[in-house]
Amino acid sequence: MKTRYTYGGDEHIYVEMDDEMSLDAFFKSLSMSNAVREAKIEGVTEICPANASFQVRFDPDVIAPEAMMKKVQELEHKAEDAEQRLKTRIIEIPVYYQDPWTHETLMRFRERHQDPSGTDLDYAARINGFDSAEAFIEAHHAQPWFVSMVGFVAGLPFLYQLVERDKQLQVPKYLRPRTDTPKQTVGYGGCFSCVYSVRGAGGYQMFGVTPMPIFDPEQKQSYLRDFMVFFKPGDIVKWKPIDREEYDRILAEVEADTYVPRIAEVDFDLEAFNADMPGTNAKLMEALNVA
Incomplete structure (x- = not known):
């Protein structure tokens, strides 16, 4: 699976683990979104999980979109070690x-x-x-x-x-x-x-x-x-x-x-x-x- 990152205007970053739903993609998305939440990145206001993706909302007056993107991408290794038990x-x-x-x-x-x-x-x-x-x-x-x-x-x-x-x-x-x-x-x-x-x-x-x-x-x-x-x-x-x-x-x-x-x-x-x-x-x- 190839993770894709895109901007959603000035306040959102969209992270897609795969372009089709699978339980493997879901678990990786869940693991990475939890990692973003646990990182407590300053400026993050909401994390919204989906089927095989998630979206991060942030305040661009607190953190620039490029800086936010970099911090999220740095957490991708957490998805590679996704917990498979729930x-x-x-x-x-x-x-x-x-x-x-x-x-x-x-x-x-x-x-x-x-x-x-x-x-x-x-x-x-x-x-x-x-x-x-x-x-x-x-x-x-x-x-x-x-x-x-x-x-x-x-x-x-x-x-x-x-x-x-x-x-x-x-x-x-x-x-x-x-x-x-x-x-x-x-x-x-x-x-x-x-x-x-x-x-x-x-x-x-x-x-x-x-x-x-x-x-x-x-x-x-x-x-x-x-x-x-x-x-x-x-x-x-x-x-x-x-x-x-x-x-x-x-x-x-x-x-x-x-x-x-x-x-x-x-x-x-x-x-x-x-x-x-x-x-x-x-x-x-x-x-x-x-x-």
């Missing part, structure tokens, strides 16, 4: 696939879609070689996902499927973005799944909805009292398919502030994962069963 958590996220709300929305915007004749799931299944939407849904929730980035919209996670690259699901975004997406929609664009943290415009394919809030600026949910954003880079997600009855039950618990997400603390070892992906995934998901 203490993190695996989280079960309930998903009501083929729900009525995303279905109503996607039907309103069919003229913006690659295939106006079907649904988003029908299209995703067909282009990925599945015989049915149900078979695609099973592939979507069967293996865990890795949160590589949180952002773009406040609290929105980008999730990368923990399978071999040639088995990853891929679905393009809408030809033209929608002006509406239900809150907590589980979507898909490119190789990333996501959860829309708020209602609004969007271009990802819509597969279902979760009753579990992941962003709460008022911090009314007990599990969001410490911080309004639920997900963190490095989190691992296991989608759990649910029906309407379970959706309504969880939603009632959310409204009563009695809902507690299923979470287990785990160690993720990149070397072990690359050596045995099915075995590593099985151990990760088993941690939820004993939590």
Whole structure:
């Protein structure tokens, strides 16, 4: 991988570890962004990590852009020695696939879609070689996902499927973005799944909805009292398919502030994962069963 450095105006430096997402690139980006943070460079005001890159914001009245660039580049050796183990958590996220709300929305915007004749799931299944939407849904929730980035919209996670690259699901975004997406929609664009943290415009394919809030600026949910954003880079997600009855039950618990997400603390070892992906995934998901 060849690291690329670019300026973003007078106040930003953008560091790209690779031009495609991979767990190796993510870990190197995480290691280097942490090194920049730990260096406590005078003038740095914010460090924003992404899938395989990060951006540093700084005050040019405190440190010149050229000097800032040099200090960041001097830390690249930290990325070469990137730690490949991560203490993190695996989280079960309930998903009501083929729900009525995303279905109503996607039907309103069919003229913006690659295939106006079907649904988003029908299209995703067909282009990925599945015989049915149900078979695609099973592939979507069967293996865990890795949160590589949180952002773009406040609290929105980008999730990368923990399978071999040639088995990853891929679905393009809408030809033209929608002006509406239900809150907590589980979507898909490119190789990333996501959860829309708020209602609004969007271009990802819509597969279902979760009753579990992941962003709460008022911090009314007990599990969001410490911080309004639920997900963190490095989190691992296991989608759990649910029906309407379970959706309504969880939603009632959310409204009563009695809902507690299923979470287990785990160690993720990149070397072990690359050596045995099915075995590593099985151990990760088993941690939820004993939590």
